[in-house]
Amino acid sequence: MIEKDRHVKLSDEISEAQPERLIPSFYARVRDEALIGPVFDRAIGDWQQHLGKLVDFWSSVMLTSGRYKGSPVAAHLKQLPEITPPMFDRWLMLWTEVTADMLPPAAAAALQDKAARIAESLKLALYFRLPPMPANPLRPAYTKS
Numbered sequence: 001m002i003e004k005d006r007h008v009k010l011s012d013e014i015s016e017a018q019p020e021r022l023i024p025s026f027y028a029r030v031r032d033e034a035l036i037g038p039v040f041d042r043a044i045g046d047w048q049q050h051l052g053k054l055v056d057f058w059s060s061v062m063l064t065s066g067r068y069k070g071s072p073v074a075a076h077l078k079q080l081p082e083i084t085p086p087m088f089d090r091w092l093m094l095w096t097e098v099t100a101d102m103l104p105p106a107a108a109a110a111l112q113d114k115a116a117r118i119a120e121s122l123k124l125a126l127y128f129r130l131p132p133m134p135a136n137p138l139r140p141a142y143t144k145s
Helices: 006-010 017-032 037-043 047-063 072-077 085-102 105-127
Strands: none
Touching (some): 017 037, 047 105
């Protein structure tokens, strides 16, 4: 896990140019992948626009640029029930491979760590539901009179 105070040091290794190179390369791999590629192809209409949005997202996440103005949870909710938890795992495997190939080690580790936390948050938002609360036998049920 990357410490918070590493952010300043990581900014020396993560630049605006890196997401601009990384994101198109990564999503070229995603689109060729058998499990998740077809889902992305059905969901994304304009790939150039989407790649620009993703560059803005990673710039905002890693460099605090504030350029991204969207809702990842809302975007992924639109794709239910087609997307499944194993698809997040496959996405993370590809992300790990591509970031390790294209970035300095500390930058790759930072992006991998952040992506894993984002994926976990998305999975919780998409799939986790608390069971209904059982009736409390010590409290009478509320009835309207």
